Amino acid sequence: MPLSRPIDQLNRFTAHCDLSAHQVSCERDDRILFENLDLSINKGDLIQLVGPNGAGKTTLLRLLAGLNQDFDGEVRWHGKNIQQCFQDYARQRLYIGHLSAIKKVLTPLENLRWFVSSWPQVKEDDLWQALEEVTLAGYEDVPCQQLSAGQQRRVALARLLITPTPLWILDEPFTALDKAGVAWLEGHLARHVSAGGTVLITSHHALSEIPGLRQIELGVQK
Amino acid sequence: MPLSRPIDQLNRFTAHCDLSAHQVSCERDDRILFENLDLSINKGDLIQLVGPNGAGKTTLLRLLAGLNQDFDGEVRWHGKNIQQCFQDYARQRLYIGHLSAIKKVLTPLENLRWFVSSWPQVKEDDLWQALEEVTLAGYEDVPCQQLSAGQQRRVALARLLITPTPLWILDEPFTALDKAGVAWLEGHLARHVSAGGTVLITSHHALSEIPGLRQIELGVQK
């Protein structure tokens, strides 16, 4: 995937990331997934959660994104509990999970338009460019149900090009992507981090060396 | 994942694989996915379909599995059109697609029991062993909705250990598996091939070198 233009929008965000977890513990069905976890995530970090299936990566990610309140401990954004400053936090982080929130009857363009509706500064032109960059040029007006698995994922990932948030939380973003797509995404994550952004992902995929990459291993005790 | 016992059931199948595609063409939405494709798949082959997202890998796979009749050309099993000998063909190949056919309220064991109901020679004991081998020992009685993404995939893949079919057709089987799982599955595919079986998969994952591995590239012309 050629990177056809400078990613100016990466520098649009002004806030920086300061997310921390304090003594976070979580158990499901009598099994402790993680216990008294401390974590501090800052500007320029690229953190990959790794661990075997069922280790609790998704659970931790959702909990850090503020989408799961069923745990002990506290998650803070700039020193405040995320539930107390949720609106503020929500505008500074992007969460893309297993489910892509893509409506199958709508076209990629219409889907993107919905995704960015909270950011009035995003222009229509940006959407077209983003789609072009994820090599979906020519598919702008095809209903998403006619796209292949990987193409649908690209629509979801196009958000990474347009929403100006410093923190990205991504659950298995490489799923269904082809080789070129994987390479592009890796490069894009690296650029985001080097521009002062922060990335938190789970992936079973071995990331190439990116400066700032840190791995956190879950579920080794099992 | 330790391989705790010899995979005796691999040798249970008696038929061998002889699948061929003749001048198969397929188009979707005015785009030609592939044209006049000829393909011959035999005993001991391990064929990986590769290609960018949207190239038509899933489409070709389903067509070869006999699940899609919307194409030109012919697919033959031992020289006969597969639609004419569908029952016979169906008993000799295993198809695992994106959807896993797992019922979320049932336990892994109950799900497996359903999968193998066409093969009376499979014993209850085999199911337990298969679950153990995909490291789901201890989860036999947990409803599948409480399993993680990778664990659910393992339930589906446990079928590879028990259904005695020579030909396996797998669409992105590595999705959601952790590293150990990927290694195990690669090993298992290699063993199946070396025991005289045949494997046809799509995957964006770079398979390690396995004797007999052949790649078919789709959608390069784009």
Next chain:
Amino acid sequence: MFLDSYLFFDSFADFLAMGKHGFYVWLCYGITALVILANVVAPIRQRKKLIDQQTRLQRREKKNAS
């Protein structure tokens, strides 16, 4: 007995018959008894099951630990 004089019915058969309404009255009281009984028995059985299950689990855990 001194209460006898306050008894409304003259005989036990009368009592059962309830002046033609015996069926309805006894049906009501019977159903009520059943429903109350079921409501009492259900939690007792549930409790027993729960305790059995938990002690068995704990015993197994202990065995595994040692």
Next chain:
Amino acid sequence: MWEALKRLYHRMGSPKWFYEISAKWLPWFVVPTVGFLLVGTIWGLAFTPADYQQGNSFRIIYIHVPAALLAQSAYAMMAIAGAVFLIWRMKMAAWVAASIAPIGASFCFLALITGAIWGKPTWGTWWVWDARLTSMLLLLFLYFGVMALQKAMDSEESAAKAGAILSLVGLVNIPIIKYSVEWWNTLHQPATLKFTEESTMAMEMLIPLLIMIAGFYLLFAVLVFMRTRNQVLWHERKKNWVKQYMQSRADK
């Protein structure tokens, strides 16, 4: 005073405290429950005179009315417990609410079935669409809705919250439902079928009724205690005090 109340509230929020104290209280509830129910039943069945209009069938009143009253107040209690859970996140309240639902539903069922049986000799039919009968039927539906919703949820947390939200919505609606059904009923049905007026009830009939009402409420308390105790054991099964408790029972 305020401090004492606050302390009581906090203690009620503690499952362990509840479990231990309810074990002590239970006998003090069970004995009067059995007593009141026995006395009330025998008195009502054998000692009160028959109604001059309805004959002996009126003896059904000793079940019917207590069950009907209880079914209605149980719903309110369930909804209030749900609200306490939603607002203060007190888990005990959720467990109490979950315990009340099936009990309340079964008393509601009792009121309906005894009413229906009573209707046959008095009105000549098992069922009429009278205001009180109809709103009782709707109350039963509300109970079923709450129970079905709680059952259908996978996670216990969601089940408790969903049940609480629904029972609160239902609580807001109950007066509206009752009002509308009564208004509808007076519209369609002139007062041909009427319950016996409470005010005209003789003392000798009223006293056993009051005893039975007290007995039913006590019974309700006992049943809620029993179920909530089970809930406590289940939800706290991984806590040390439950483990020790189980251990001590196993050792015995």
Next chain:
Amino acid sequence: MSLVTATIKRDLVIAARNPGEWLNPLMFFLMVLALFPLAVDPDPKFLSKIAAGVVWVAALLATLLSLDALFKADVEDGTLEQWLASGESLFAMALGKVFVHWCISGLPLTLVAPLLALMMNLPDEAYSALFFSLLLGTPILSLLGAVGAALTAGVRSGGLLLSLVILPLYIPILIFGASAVYHAGIEMEYVGQLGFLASFLCLSMTLAPFAVAGALKLNLSR
């Protein structure tokens, strides 16, 4: 154990785990019955006149609503795909699914209807007619309904579409069923209507499964 019996067993187990599956149609039946006196007129004489029709309409609607889920779950989780891939008889599968559906919707409804008819003040003479007409009629509702459910299984918002497809087919059953009960109530002969229902049952038992199988195959070429 063949795949058909395994499926029947599995579906019954699922229904047993989700009591809602068979309790909810019953409750719905009861509620629709209650709507009429409330909306129209609670006068017992009036009710007794419309009882036969209303009970049948309520039974029909309850069945209709429970149909939506008949194949949908199987399509969505890939079970149907596996069925088609297995090469086993779709006719048998269709019959099996209908049988399970009737067991958890039509049968309980038939058993409970006489009790509920009390509330509608159904004439005493009509009870046996009610029971037998429902006993013969509800399997037809399930059979015809399965055709509609199979046709709309892959469709978004299929629930209402299903009603549209199916309701016209239900009309004759409704007319004969309700008229059997009504005639019994005014002490007239009703053997003719039951005879019609019985012969229609035989007819649909032999034809509907073919239609269901055909409709399910439409899902093949997705």
Next chain:
Amino acid sequence: MSLVTATIKRDLVIAARNPGEWLNPLMFFLMVLALFPLAVDPDPKFLSKIAAGVVWVAALLATLLSLDALFKADVEDGTLEQWLASGESLFAMALGKVFVHWCISGLPLTLVAPLLALMMNLPDEAYSALFFSLLLGTPILSLLGAVGAALTAGVRSGGLLLSLVILPLYIPILIFGASAVYHAGIEMEYVGQLGFLASFLCLSMTLAPFAVAGALKLNLSR
């Protein structure tokens, strides 16, 4: 454009692409109306007497059926997750969704009901009452229904459960709506009933969205 207006717009576009979404409730309404004369008695005088009640029952059932899909699709494809992640007001979202639902179910129904009432031989005097009672009543049906739909959104076989939860709450609306029409038909005053509906509408407009928002949050901790 805020996320709320974007969602409203998106949902309306989806409804426009799937005409079934708003046509199906109408067709269902029509069919239930058609069932009655067939099942009960086609005598015009009789029909004219029951018309008011039956039209209201049919409208209620049609709304009920269309509710099932209200949040389900959003839960399944991750749209709701993105809503929760966005930190925007769930109250506004709930109101927006209800508004769209009313636009595609209640409104068309209200507009078409007078036409269909012709088939039921509704007295001439009752038409305006029918129209206004539906105009005030159907938004309440949507509001209360949304509570049920939100509560059952994550639940398997939610459709019937939804009816179970919601029907008792619908009774007052049914009673007052049907009685307004009935009274208009016999040339009596019906302002009181409409007044009740109007005040109930205000009440539910202020309270129901809170309940919906709370219920939607249940999906947080999945």
